[in-house]
Amino acid sequence: MTKKSLQAKKNHHYVWAHYLARWSDDGKNVWHTTQTGKIIRDSVRAIARENHFYRSTELTPNHVYIIKSLSSLSPKHLQVQHEAFLSKFLKVQKLRRAYRASSVRDLEAEQALFARECNMMEDLHSLHEGEARTVIDALASGDISILDQGENLENFVAFLGQQMSRTKSFKEKFSSTLPVFSKMGSDALQVHRLIEDCWWFISYMLGVGIGWSLYASRSSDTHCLLINNTKTGFITSDQPVINVHPDLKEGEVVPPTDDTCDFFFPLSPNAAYMINKSDMFSQGINLISEDIAEEMNTKIAKAARTHVVGVDRDAVALYRKHVGTRDAIVDSHLGQL
Structure with missing residues (x-):
């Protein structure tokens, strides 16, 4: 058997399979919509995932400059954290360059380097999931007091921050702005492409910032657990954390202000x-x-x-027609610019 350190994790989930399993009747399979609009029942490990989605890629000095420039907009303690994470990836990159420049060729060394590329960011997300697991399980069972204990609230909002920024939908929202950047000139277009190249790192950095913001404003925000005992259970999706503030208008594409953020996160059909x-x-x-x-x-x-994920076919069928509505609005808006 291949050593664990040599095993590359290629199947990267951007929505946690353990979380999706709350909509399963057997702990393994859920009803969901497909890319073609069909409704099927399949494994939680087969959806909201993409091969090598978080795989780290080569960072040039220009990529590092962009990352550090964006990091500089964060509070100082987060900048230090971003720098520490970045240094770990650059260290692996340095090892990879040294190996390639040498005359040595070793299969185990190549496997180890490839595993690092595939696993480092995926492992960071798994760490956040693990730290939040006890909290999410308790909240799903109706126990909000779990957030009063130790670092549970901090771990939970850190997970929420990542769950907002790590999805394919979040990534594609940025990718879709390419035409706008192109109209701003070649320099802006280059910046867009550099950010897209290292989105695997920048999205994590953004998630850290969102999580910290939620924690910093905890005393002024309203934290509430919604219990749903109605016949209409909650569904979830491949973008499970959304802003539902009542002042937001559906047809508008305007970044929300700090005062127009009501973040909704379904925990199960009942919470x-x-x-x-x-x-x-x-x-x-x-x-x-x-x-x-x-x-x-x-x-x-x-x-x-x-x-869209639900406990049964009927639950998914009720909302299938709405899938992609927000993406269509964004695309239409960008097309008019």
């Missing part, structure tokens, strides 16, 4: 968590109506890129 700037719900546990469940499900479906 969801929200971190709100609005007074949509009160602090703590809230029992919701079926109207609210339907409203949140519709918004989750509209924000989905490909996959």
